[in-house]
Amino acid sequence: MxxxxxxxxxxxxxxxxxxxxxxxxxxxxxxxxxxxxxxxxxxxxxxxxxxxxxxxxxxxxxxxxxxxxxxxxxxxxxxxxxxxxxxxxxxxxxxxxxxxxxxxxxxxxxxxxxxxxxxQTDRRHYTSWEIPSGYLGLAAERAAALGAIVRRASDRSREHVIAAARAAAVQHAMNPEYRFELANWSGRHSAVDGVPARNTPTPRPEDELPARTFVAPQLGDAAQEPDFAELLVIGTSADDRLSRLRAGEALSAVLLTATNVGLATCVLTEPLEIPDLRRDIRIGVLDDSSYPQAIVRIGWIPTSAEPLPPTPRRVIADxxxxxxxxxxx
CATH class of the missing domain: 3.40.109.10 (NADH Oxidase)
Structure with missing residues (x-):
């Protein structure tokens, strides 16, 4: 420069x-x-x-x-x-x-x-330890400064998210093009992109919120209790390319704020990749006033959990x- x-x-x-x-x-x-x-x-x-x-x-x-x-x-x-x-x-x-x-x-x-x-994206189960409201408030405040809202999905609105996630998993399981694409981008061992096998736990059929089914999961998850993650939905008032870009900025602010106070996070997008299900979340969680752009699982990981392996990135030259x-x- x-x-x-x-x-x-x-x-x-x-x-x-x-x-x-x-x-x-x-x-x-x-x-x-x-x-x-x-x-x-x-x-x-x-x-x-x-x-x-x-x-x-x-x-x-x-x-x-x-x-x-x-x-x-x-x-x-x-x-x-x-x-x-x-x-x-x-x-x-x-x-x-x-x-x-x-x-x-x-x-x-x-x-x-x-x-x-x-x-890091932590797809393992989170504990029942309560998240102080001030932490969630700070994350929402920083997202708002970037042009997005953060809505905590609780009670009835949480049911809408879970129902959409389950329906998305079923629809994707019946879509051979989706399954082929997911197989190409997961289960990797030495690549510089994609989702590594070492970073994905085996999905549990009894889980309230179904996980995306990546190839050859190898990450251990010793938690015996159900997942107690909170669900945050990030939305924007419009749905054009600018709004989606700003939503990503807000998502980053939420994730970094959570990481800074020791919380684990995992971004969910599968229920938002199917238009009808995304509309259900817009109506059921965001009161039909904003467009959902991302869902964040957030919570405390067990203190006994092993550190996550690093997720690869391409080098800057690439x-x-x-x-x-x-x-x-």
Whole structure:
């Protein structure tokens, strides 16, 4: 970058944290470009999952999470990110342009940045320990600042989420294209993307909320009690590409906030990948006033649980396009 802006090592450090963001099937559907005075985020159509995510909603949400991770990383490194979302109407895959200004990091920004390296998708059972309301309130507050709402699904609204999740599991089980795609993206051992076998526990038929059925699960889950996870639904007032991008940013804020206080999280999207079921959640949980974009399982993992193995990520060189002066300032 130009003099007075972050050096290349700083930019690549921030990008290395940004790509730690969660993504549907760990598909990592982003590409980055460094301009002379900005960083650009693009959706990578080559990473599409047509059977799982036919309208690319999950992909855009995933990229939004990476965008927020990038902003948090830059803030901790001493740079404030000014984000221009969907800056090029002629290219809908150009999701964001990020300009940088000198900035003094706050303690909260440093803590959130540190949480990036500790956050992992934990699909195991959570305990019955209560989550302090202040933790959930802070997560909702940070999501609201990014243009999304967070609704805790409880009682009747929780039943709507569970019913939709069960119906989605049944419909997907009968869809050979979906099963083939899931098999291609899970059960891996040495790949740099996809869902590793070592990070997925065996689904339990008696569970209240069915887990997505990944290939060859190998993760141990010693919990004998039912899962006591809370369910948070993240929604937006509109359902266009900009709203989905912002939903991903809000999702990242919720996950990093939870990680920072020691909570485990797991993002659920399967019930939202089928339009009729997504509409049921919109009506039953969000009072037909917002569009659900992601569901988060959140709770305390047992203290006896083993640490999760790391989930792989592609190296920066694989997701970074060559510098082109005409495409970025």
């Amino acid at each position: 130009d003099h007075g802006l972050p050096d290349d090592d700083t930019v690549k450090t921030a990008l290395a944290l940004a790509v730690r963001a969660p993504s549907v099937h760990n598909s990592q559907p982003w590409r980055w470009r460094i301009g002379s005075r900005s960083v650009h985020l693009y959706l990578d159509p080559a990473r599409a999952l047509p059977a799982t995510d036919p309208d690319q909603r999950d992909m855009v949400v995933s990229c939004g999470a990476a965008l927020h991770h990038l902003r948090v990383a830059f803030a901790a490194l001493g740079w404030s990110a000014v984000v221009h979302r969907l800056p090029n109407p002629a290219d809908p895959n150009h999701l964001a342009s990020v300009e940088l200004l000198r900035h003094r990091p706050t303690q909260a920004e440093v803590e959130l940045s540190a949480a990036i390296l500790h956050r 997701v970074l396009d060559p510098f082109e002066p005409s495409n970025g300032r």
